[in-house]
Amino acid sequence: MPRxxxxxxxxxxxxxxxxxxxxxxxxxxxxxxxxNTAGTHYLAQGLFIYFFASTMSMGYLATALLLEEE
Structure with missing residues (x-):
């Protein structure tokens, strides 16, 4: 796989x-x-975690690209 x-x-x-x-x-x-939301709103929780994680991953990638030195 290319670098x-x-x-x-x-x-x-x-x-x-x-x-x-x-x-x-x-x-x-x-x-x-x-x-009290024990056992409810699984779809909302899943979407919240997914959107939070996808945003963090793009920010992490952008920061890593900005700080990368060869």
Whole structure:
């Protein structure tokens, strides 16, 4: 695999993993702390975590590309 493609895929996957973890923590602890939503809203939770993670992955990739030196 060419070096640039490997670089992009690695940074996107790393950013997505970080975003999933942070999105899950934000959903569970901060977003709906005042209401009882145990066992409900799985679709909303999944979409929130996915959108949070995809945004974080693009930001992680952009930052890595900006700071990359050869």
């Amino acid at each position: 640039m493609i490997s670089f992009i895929l690695t940074r996107l996957a790393t950013g997505f993993a970080i975003g999933c973890a942070v999105g899950f923590v934000v959903w569970e602890n901060g977003l709906l702390s005042s209401t």
